[in-house]
Amino acid sequence: xxxxxxxxxxxxxxxxxxxxxxxxxxxxxxxxxxxxxxxxxxxxxxxxxxxxxxxxxxxxxxxxxxxxxxxxxxxxxxxxxxxxxxxxxxxxxxxxxxxxxxxxxxxxxxxxxxxxxxxxxxxxxxxxx
Numbered sequence: 001x002x003x004x005x006x007x008x009x010x011x012x013x014x015x016x017x018x019x020x021x022x023x024x025x026x027x028x029x030x031x032x033x034x035x036x037x038x039x040x041x042x043x044x045x046x047x048x049x050x051x052x053x054x055x056x057x058x059x060x061x062x063x064x065x066x067x068x069x070x071x072x073x074x075x076x077x078x079x080x081x082x083x084x085x086x087x088x089x090x091x092x093x094x095x096x097x098x099x100x101x102x103x104x105x106x107x108x109x110x111x112x113x114x115x116x117x118x119x120x121x122x123x124x125x126x127x128x129x
Contacts, residue, residue, distance in 0.1 A: 023100040027091060030103040034087030037107070041081045041114040048122065062128045069124035077117025083110030 021029070059070050087106035091099040 023096055027096065027100050027103055030087055030107050031090060032088075034084055034089075034103070034107050034110075037111055037114070038081065038084040038088050041077070041084055041118075044118055045077070048118075052125075062124065066124045066128040070121050073117045073119070073121030073124060075117070077114050077121065080110045080113025080115070080117055083107075084114060086110070 059067050062070055083106045087103050087110055091103075094102065
């Protein structure tokens, strides 16, 4: 991205040809969608694991490699969820430019980490004997 386009994005000035939203609108959108992603990331594990745990299953019943992969996935998903919480939080103590940069990174990395961690933990369960 060129420096002039990046400057326009961070200052909030838009040209007629630039379809990118202003940073203020983008931060508000990220806070809305970050809250939705956070809710989905918080509800997915209990919905998937709830019946297993209620039936008496525990991660310790997996083979050692499967258990390690399960817990690695759980930690990665938790880190992603923490970033999604940050993306959904209101901006209180940061200038718009700083909040914009933080929230863009938080939502992108948070979604990837949360989904990949949940997938990794799920595959550890499904592929274990």
